Amino acid sequence: MAGLACFDFDWSLIDTDSDRFVIQSLSPELRRKLDTSxxxxxxxxxxxxxxxxxxxxxxxxxxxxxxxVPLDPDMIKACQLLHAxxxxxxxxxxxxxxxxxxxxxxxxIKQLFSAVITNPAFWDSQDRLHIQRLIPADAPPHGxxxxxxxxxxxxxxxxxxxxxxxxxxxxANKADGSTAExxxxxxxxxxVGDGRNDYCPALRMQSSxxxxxVRKGRSLEAYLEKSAPNIRDAIKARxxxxxxxxxxxxxxxxxx
Ligand SMILES: [Mg+2]
Ligand SMILES: [Zn+2]
Numbered sequence: 108m109a110g111l112a113c114f115d116f117d118w119s120l121i122d123t124d125s126d127r128f129v130i131q132s133l134s135p136e137l138r139r140k141l142d143t144s145x146x147x148x149x150x151x152x153x154x155x156x157x158x159x160x161x162x163x164x165x166x167x168x169x170x171x172x173x174x175x176v177p178l179d180p181d182m183i184k185a186c187q188l189l190h191a192x193x194x195x196x197x198x199x200x201x202x203x204x205x206x207x208x209x210x211x212x213x214x215x216i217k218q219l220f221s222a223v224i225t226n227p228a229f230w231d232s233q234d235r236l237h238i239q240r241l242i243p244a245d246a247p248p249h250g251x252x253x254x255x256x257x258x259x260x261x262x263x264x265x266x267x268x269x270x271x272x273x274x275x276x277x278x279a280n281k282a283d284g285s286t287a288e289x290x291x292x293x294x295x296x297x298x299v300g301d302g303r304n305d306y307c308p309a310l311r312m313q314s315s316x317x318x319x320x321v322r323k324g325r326s327l328e329a330y331l332e333k334s335a336p337n338i339r340d341a342i343k344a345r346x347x348x349x350x351x352x353x354x355x356x357x358x359x360x361x362x363x
Contacts, residue, residue, distance in 0.1 A: 108316075108363050109193035110295030111273070113266065113308060114186075116200035116207055116225070118301040118325060122177040122352075125206045126152050132172040133159045149226050149259050152203070153238040166234035173209035182352035183216055185359045190219045192363065194297075197221055197269060199262045199308060203228035203238045224265045241265075255303050255330075263307030270311070298344070299355060301325040309342055317344035318362075320355055 117124040130152070131138040137155045144151050156169070190196055196219050198207060205228035211217035228238045240259035242249055251261035296312045298305065301322035309319050319342060321327050328348065331339050349355055 108295055109189075110195070110297070110317075111270070112189050112194045112196045113296065113298045114196070114198050114200075115262075115298075115300040115302065115305050116198055116202045118322060119299045119305070120178070120182060120186075120198065121210060122179055125173075125176055125202045125210065128176055129169060129172045129206065130155050132175065133164060133168060134162075147240075147244075147258060148201070149203075149238055149240045150244075156236045156238065160233070160235040166230060166236060169236055170209060173206060174213045176210050176213075178210065178214050179352035181356045183214060185352060185356040186216055186219050188356070188359050192359075195221050195273065198223045198225065199265055199269075200225040201257055201260050201304060202226070205229070205236060205238075222269060224262075224269065226259065251307060253307050256307050257304055260304070261307055262304055263310055266308045266311045296344070299349075301327050303327055303330045306330055306338075309344060312342070312344035314343060315345055318358065319344040319346045320349050320358075321346055323348045323350045 114120045117126070126148070127138065127141060130141050133155075137158060140158070141151060141155055144154075146154060159169075186196060198220055200207060200223070203226040204223060207223050207225055208217065211220065224241070226238055226241045228236060230236055242259050244258075248258070249256065249261040249264055251264060253261075253263070256262065295314070295316050295318075297318040297320065298309055298312065299320040299322075300306075300309070303326045305321075305327050312319060321331065331342070331346070347354070347358060
């Protein structure tokens with residue numbers, strides 16, 4: 108029984124934080140700015156890339172950095188296996204579309220993913236990379252009642268939208284007799300995450316058949332261990348703590 112497999116990107120699909128990794132490879136000085144500025148995170152990324160460009164930095168250096176981002180071969184195997192078993196793979200991330208695209212392409216796994224929900228980014232005609240917030244600063248706020256989601260993205264609401272889209276596609280496919288890949292809303296869900304903003308989407312998993320892969324030693328695990336008992340109790344999915352991609356691959360090999 109396949110379903111929807113959602114991956115956070117930084118420290119989940121890949122073994123680093125892509126924002127910090129790229130800026131660090133551009134300039135240690137910009138990395139210091141990144142670690143110390145109070146500016147909103149996505150705006151700060153954009154600002155650091157602007158500084159780099161203003162200092163004469165080339166877009167190629169950014170693209171080269173993307174090819175050095177570590178991704179565990181077992182994570183690739185887990186994604187390939189899920190895809191082969193008929194799961195719909197998606198990424199829900201607070202990184203940006205250019206980094207994610209570049210890294211997936213470098214590892215040759217872009218075609219495995221049906222959707223990438225993240226902050227939009229683009230190269231301008233001067234070969235400078237711009238990164239924007241998924242929810243712009245002047246747009247209505249997402250209003251998630253949890254209060255732990257980032258200003259620019261509530262991954263829970265993004266998963267809601269995605270599931271609605273997939274259901275619509277599914278009924279459209281049925282209506283025209285198409286044999287295209289179908290997605291039934293009753294199917295299972297699995298979610299791979301490591302950060303506090305990976306908590307909200309996990310509330311969309313309503314069954315003990317669903318699996319919540321929580322990375323050990325990172326902020327999501329600490330959040331789940333908070334003394335407030337309703338935090339962990341609200342999770343209906345089976346929680347599996349993981350350290351390496353091999354832990355996920357092992358579970359993926361066992362599920363249908
Ligand atoms: Mg993460
Ligand atoms: Zn939320």
